[in-house]
Amino acid sequence: MSFSISNLACARGGIPVLEGVSFTLEAGQTLLLRGPNGIGKTTLLRTIAGLQPAAHGSITPGADQIAYAAHADGLKATLTVKENLRFWADVFGCDDIEPALVAFNLTELRTRLAHNLSAGQKRRLGLARLLVTGRPIWALDEPTVSLDQESVGLFATAVAAHCRAGGITLIATHIDLGIEAEALDLTQFRADRQSEDHFDEAFL
Numbered sequence: 001m002s003f004s005i006s007n008l009a010c011a012r013g014g015i016p017v018l019e020g021v022s023f024t025l026e027a028g029q030t031l032l033l034r035g036p037n038g039i040g041k042t043t044l045l046r047t048i049a050g051l052q053p054a055a056h057g058s059i060t061p062g063a064d065q066i067a068y069a070a071h072a073d074g075l076k077a078t079l080t081v082k083e084n085l086r087f088w089a090d091v092f093g094c095d096d097i098e099p100a101l102v103a104f105n106l107t108e109l110r111t112r113l114a115h116n117l118s119a120g121q122k123r124r125l126g127l128a129r130l131l132v133t134g135r136p137i138w139a140l141d142e143p144t145v146s147l148d149q150e151s152v153g154l155f156a157t158a159v160a161a162h163c164r165a166g167g168i169t170l171i172a173t174h175i176d177l178g179i180e181a182e183a184l185d186l187t188q189f190r191a192d193r194q195s196e197d198h199f200d201e202a203f204l
């Protein structure tokens, strides 16, 4: 298993954001995506997850191998913790949700409605979902927002286990997660946004 991006360009709201993004990750690797606010970390992850098309270039393998965790937790508010995980496990064909409950310290909260969880507990449940997808590539957008130190540790442990099992993890984050990984600053891939001005002028 490897994950490869070649000469990728992506846009947001019709405006070019990144261009010329190329890298390859091998099984077991984690890559931290860095760069200032607005540089395009979320845009890149959304493109990798298949939520928006690439403007140019290729991503291999495709979105059916990606588990994406966005800024929002994406929980079903009226289902319990256990029911939320069971829902996603059924979608992805996973039999056993217990390892996911244990990994993110959710066992005692299993019967609580997602609506009634604290922000950090919601985030833990959102991340536990990754474990029932069975997908080899995790694309995570600021995954530790709202997490306390102990929960950041649970997250780091889950990432390490995923990578030991041959998985690949991409993490967009501004903070130090205590995870040993290479970092890629997306600033070097900032798109030349002059092109949109030329476009406008041509039609005025």
Ligand SMILES: Nc1ncnc2c1ncn2[C@@H]1O[C@H](COP(=O)(O)OP(=O)(O)OP(=O)(O)O)[C@@H](O)[C@H]1O
Pocket (backbone or CB within 6 Å): 012, 013, 014, 017, 035, 036, 037, 038, 039, 040, 041, 042, 043, 044
């Ligand atoms: N829905 C949208 N429509 C138009 N432009 C958008 C939209 N969402 C984001 N953008 C713009 O796209 C660019 C890239 O945003 P993106 O969210 O990918 O950056 P980011 O690196 O993840 O930022 P941050 O570190 O603040 O989370 C920014 O200039 C942003 O203002």
